[in-house]
Amino acid sequence: MTGSTVLLPESARHMVVELNIPGIRYEAESLVRMLLGEQPVTVTESGHTDSEELDCISVTGETMPEGYRCRVVTRFKHNTREDCAVCQEERTAIEQTVCRLIYRQMTELLGHGLPWGMLTGVRPVKLVRQMTEDGLTEPEIAQRLTEYGVSPQRVRLSLETWHHQKDIIQCRQPWEISLYVSIPFCPSRCSYCSFVSHSVERTVSMVEPYLAALLQEIAYTAKLTEKAGLTVVSVYIGGGTPTTLTAQQLQRLLAEIRNDFDLSKCEEFTVEAGRPDTIDRAKLDVMACNGVDRISINPQTLNDTVLETIGRRHTAMDFLRAWEISKEYSFQRNVDLIAGLPADTPDSFCKTLDWIIALRPENITVHTLTVKHASTLKEEGPRRRTALEMVEYSRSALYGAGYRPYYLYRQKGTVDALENVGYTLPQNTCKYNVYIMDDGHTIISVGAGGVTKLVPTGPQRIVRSFNYKYPYEYLSRFETVLERKAALPLQCLFDKD
Numbered sequence: 001m002t003g004s005t006v007l008l009p010e011s012a013r014h015m016v017v018e019l020n021i022p023g024i025r026y027e028a029e030s031l032v033r034m035l036l037g038e039q040p041v042t043v044t045e046s047g048h049t050d051s052e053e054l055d056c057i058s059v060t061g062e063t064m065p066e067g068y069r070c071r072v073v074t075r076f077k078h079n080t081r082e083d084c085a086v087c088q089e090e091r092t093a094i095e096q097t098v099c100r101l102i103y104r105q106m107t108e109l110l111g112h113g114l115p116w117g118m119l120t121g122v123r124p125v126k127l128v129r130q131m132t133e134d135g136l137t138e139p140e141i142a143q144r145l146t147e148y149g150v151s152p153q154r155v156r157l158s159l160e161t162w163h164h165q166k167d168i169i170q171c172r173q174p175w176e177i178s179l180y181v182s183i184p185f186c187p188s189r190c191s192y193c194s195f196v197s198h199s200v201e202r203t204v205s206m207v208e209p210y211l212a213a214l215l216q217e218i219a220y221t222a223k224l225t226e227k228a229g230l231t232v233v234s235v236y237i238g239g240g241t242p243t244t245l246t247a248q249q250l251q252r253l254l255a256e257i258r259n260d261f262d263l264s265k266c267e268e269f270t271v272e273a274g275r276p277d278t279i280d281r282a283k284l285d286v287m288a289c290n291g292v293d294r295i296s297i298n299p300q301t302l303n304d305t306v307l308e309t310i311g312r313r314h315t316a317m318d319f320l321r322a323w324e325i326s327k328e329y330s331f332q333r334n335v336d337l338i339a340g341l342p343a344d345t346p347d348s349f350c351k352t353l354d355w356i357i358a359l360r361p362e363n364i365t366v367h368t369l370t371v372k373h374a375s376t377l378k379e380e381g382p383r384r385r386t387a388l389e390m391v392e393y394s395r396s397a398l399y400g401a402g403y404r405p406y407y408l409y410r411q412k413g414t415v416d417a418l419e420n421v422g423y424t425l426p427q428n429t430c431k432y433n434v435y436i437m438d439d440g441h442t443i444i445s446v447g448a449g450g451v452t453k454l455v456p457t458g459p460q461r462i463v464r465s466f467n468y469k470y471p472y473e474y475l476s477r478f479e480t481v482l483e484r485k486a487a488l489p490l491q492c493l494f495d496k497d
Contacts, residue, residue, distance in 0.1 A: 017043040021061055023091040024098055028059075030120040031099050034417045035106050038371070057105070059098055068094055072101035074109060081105040103149055114417045115388070117149020122410045123437055124154070124419075128162045129169075153395070157405055157421070164406040164424075168431055169440045174457045174493045177225065178234040178435050179261065181218070181253070182447030183242040184471055185210075187275055188313055203471065210448070210471050211249055213478050215256045217446045220482055222260035225444065228490035232261050234268045236432040241274040247282040254290035263291065268431055270294040276322040277314035288329050294430060296363075297322055298336035301344060302352040309343040323359060332362040332428055339394065340369035340387030340415040349390040350397070357401045362428035364403060366394045368418040370411045387415040398423045407433045442493060448474040456492040463489060 017032060019025050025043065033041050058073045068089040074081045083101045087093040103118040121127065131141045138159060145155045185207060225232070235257060245253065263269070271287055273279050273295045287295065301307060302316040326333060335356050339349055356364060368387055403423035407430075410419050422433055435441040439462055442455045448471045454463040465484050468474045474481060 014040045014042065017041060019043060019045050021059065021094065021098070024095040027095050027099055027120055028102065030412070031102060031118055032057075033412075034114055034120065035103070035110065057102060059102070061094065061098075063089060070094060070097045070101060072098065072105060074102070074105040076106070076109040079109055081108060107149070113149055115151050115154050116410065116417060116419070117145075117151070119148055119150060122412075124158045124410065125161050125165065125408060126438060128158050129166070129438070132162070153392075154419075157395070157408065157419075161405045161408050164404060164429065165434050165438065168429065168434050169438050172233070172441050174455075175230050176233045177230050177442045177444055178236065178432055179232050179257070180443055180445040180450055181214070181235070181237040181257070182445065182450045182467075183237060183239040183245060184448045185239065185244045186241045187244055187278055188311060206471050206475070207245070207249070209475055211245070211253065213475055214447050215252065216478075217481060217485065218256050219260050221444060221446055221485055224485060224488065224490065226262070228493070230490065230493070231265050232263060233265055234270075234432045234435070235263070235266060236270045236272070238272040239274065241278055242271055243273045243275070243278040243283055247280075247286050250283055251286045251290070254286065254292070258290055266291075268294055270296070270430065270432060272296045274298050275312070275314060276319040279322040279325070281325050281328075284325060284329055288331070292331070294332040294334070295326065296334040296336060297326065300336060300338045301341055301349070302355055303344060303348045306341050306344045306348065310341055334363035334365060334430065335359075335361045336365045336367060337394075338367045338369055339390035339418070344386075346386050346389045346393065350393050353394055353397055357397060360425075363422060363424050363430055364398060365420065365422045366391065366398075367420040368414045368416070370414045387418055391418050395421075402426070406430070407437050409437050452488065454488065454490070454492060456495060458492075458495050460492055460495070463492060
């Protein structure tokens with residue numbers, strides 16, 4: 001017999017997870033963390049408590065003639081729930097059974113569930129794809145998701161997003177790749193940000209050396225991909241904020257990409273311009289002259305008080321100025337918004353969204369605030385209570401305006417365990433965003449923090465190669481960066497055995 005105990009000392013608001021069942025720690029811990037929000041969780045792999053003064057979830061399992069018997073007893077605020085279930089003696093089956101029991105008991109005792117039920121993965125649409133490939137019909141997939149506790153709205157969202165993605169994913173060939181270019185610098189750091197990016201204010205002396213090294217990696221990577229017979233079908237320059245580069249630096253970067261790679265089959269070329277205060281006509285001229293056909297202008301909100309609160313040094317008028325300039329070009333445009341920002345309200349968020357919808361960008365992405373250790377924000381109760389209202393309004397308003405979901409993902413630490421959704425007008429899907437959320441397309445990344453993902457044609461596992469996260473590491477160990485690129489097994493993209 002094996003067992004685990006989850007303790008909830010009410011006075012300290014602390015959860016201790018004692019796990020002795022091998023192989024289920026990640027899912028069980030992730031589920032408990034989502035259910036309890038910001039409450040601290042400590043995981044141990046030994047020990048047991050019988051104290052009736054402590055809230056706890058006790059999980060035990062044993063092999064029986066009929067299979068593996070899982071037993072979960074939850075004691076929470078002087079209330080107790082107990083359930084048993086028998087499953088196959090196999091890790092995934094045990095993991096799902098235990099999590100289902102924990103979720104059912106905790107939602108009863110807490111008085112609420114989660115929008116995505118007991119699902120802890122960051123890519124729900126990938127699960128829908130796997131079920132489809134396993135032969136399940138749409139009603140069967142919906143039933144399976146419902147059994148996981150997924151809300152009816154999220155079931156529909158997952159299925160609709162998959163419908164939008166499947167033709168894009170399934171039409172790709174093994175030799176077709178996307179190129180991701182990382183510019184890990186921002187004008188200043190937003191309080192909610194946990195990405196690996198550096199403020200140009202503090203690292204201005206690093207930008208030029210970084211760009212010089214990046215151009216070398218681009219040239220080197222282009223030679224490798226050309227030799228391997230690969231074709232670039234999309235380019236995405238992200239960060240960070242790529243438009244922290246000057247117009248001259250941006251010209252050098254884009255010219256390097258155009259000169260080194262054959263882009264004759266490239267279907268989209270995105271620059272995530274990002275912060276409105278970094279966008280001007282000179283930079284947009286450079287992009288337009290170098291084949292960029294999609295940009296992202298991301299105010300996050302059009303409430304100046306909220307912008308000041310989160311440390312973004314621009315105003316709503318700065319966004320509108322950048323937007324008006326961008327209309328002089330033929331770019332497709334995306335606008336990012338965030339639901340649940342501090343100092344924001346449902347009314348303010350809805351006004352921002354309505355304003356953006358009236359501008360009719362081709363894409364609108366609605367993120368939910370994610371509070372991580374690397375950010376300077378702390379999660380607050382009121383923010384948790386309003387984020388869901390904002391997200392629900394966004395879906396209704398965007399549908400009503402003709403937008404449809406084309407990609408979605410989740411993050412750990414997201415307020416209310418909600419999601420990030422990209423919406424698009426018809427025929428304006430950003431294919432790269434679909435590729436990055438799916439494991440069916442190869443992406444080769446250059447620059448600090450870049451992750452290369454090779455998707456073989458045969459039964460081999462996906463190959464991932466990581467560049468150093470921080471610019472100073474990237475620069476100081478640049479020879480290793482090139483060595484890792486040279487070691488990429490690009491031939492696996494064609495091997496069927």
